[in-house]
Amino acid sequence: MSKDLDFIKNEKDLWGKIFVDINYAIDNISPFIEEKNLNRRKYYIKKDILKKYINLLDSAESELSFKKSFFSFLKDNKYENLLSSYKNDHRSDFNQLRNCDKCACLNCIKECSFNSCLGCKSGSYIKKCDKEKINITVYENWILDLTNNNTGISNKYKVLGTLEDCQLDRHYIVLQNIMDSNDKFILYYYPGISEDNYGEITDGEEFDFVVETFEGKDL
Known part of the structure; x- marks a missing residue:
């Protein structure tokens, strides 16, 4: 198998699954949530970028298979370079879609009070959600x-994770010293537009609750 065909196969295995997962989720949740809320889902507004990439993979595979039958001298990696160029042009979107595929919000239909997609940072996803608190x-x-x-x-x-308590309207952040894995602590977390702020948790019961919640989620 040529490098191009091998690349296309691997990409279709990865992104084809994500494409199916996202479209399956959209089909499942669309009848149950308002359109304005559907449009807040990042995977919904970025789905056409992935759809075009899947179509490009299919076209490249078809064209490459045909040409290889007649023109064995064709330069290898031509299609890989073209496809990679498209991905690089939409790198942040592809990273977002990969995380959306792992996110607890993907198939959720609950109209919740969490920040959800509106509070999503680049390179993150919601790992656990009890849908209430x-x-x-x-x-x-x-x-x-x-x-x-x-x-x-x-x-x-290193940020190990953040916790949102939508009933108390509070956020917490768990940190680990990258030079000392035993040096961990938890702070209040105040996300801001230009910068974030942090604060000490002085209530013992509240601190213990946050610790137990994080430890129970296998982070």
Whole structure:
């Protein structure tokens, strides 16, 4: 198998499944939610980008199979380069669609009070949601530079996840020092337009609840 055909097969296996998952979800939820809410789903507004890519894969596979039968001298990787160029032009959309496919919101029809797609950051998806009070979002590569107010020492922390409590209208963030995996802590999380802010949790019961919730979600 040529490199082009091998590339196309692998891409169809990956993105073909995601394309089917997303369209299946749209068919399932469309009868039960308002159109304005459907249009908030990021996978819904980006689905045509993926549809075009699937069509490009099909066309390239058909054309390549035909030409290879008659022109064995054709330059290898031509189609891979063209297809990769399309993906690079829509890189953020493809990353978003990949995360949408893993998100707890994908097939959900509940008209909830969570931020859901409106609060979605690049490279993230909702891993767990009880549909009433709590959801947990995980992140691919969110690193924060934070300074300890007591010591004045700055460190880089990986965000292990955020928790949204829609009943209390509160957000929490779980952090891990990238140089010391035992150095973890939880803060209030205040998402902002230009910058985010964080605060110390002083209520012991509230802190324990957040810890137990995160630990119970296998993050």
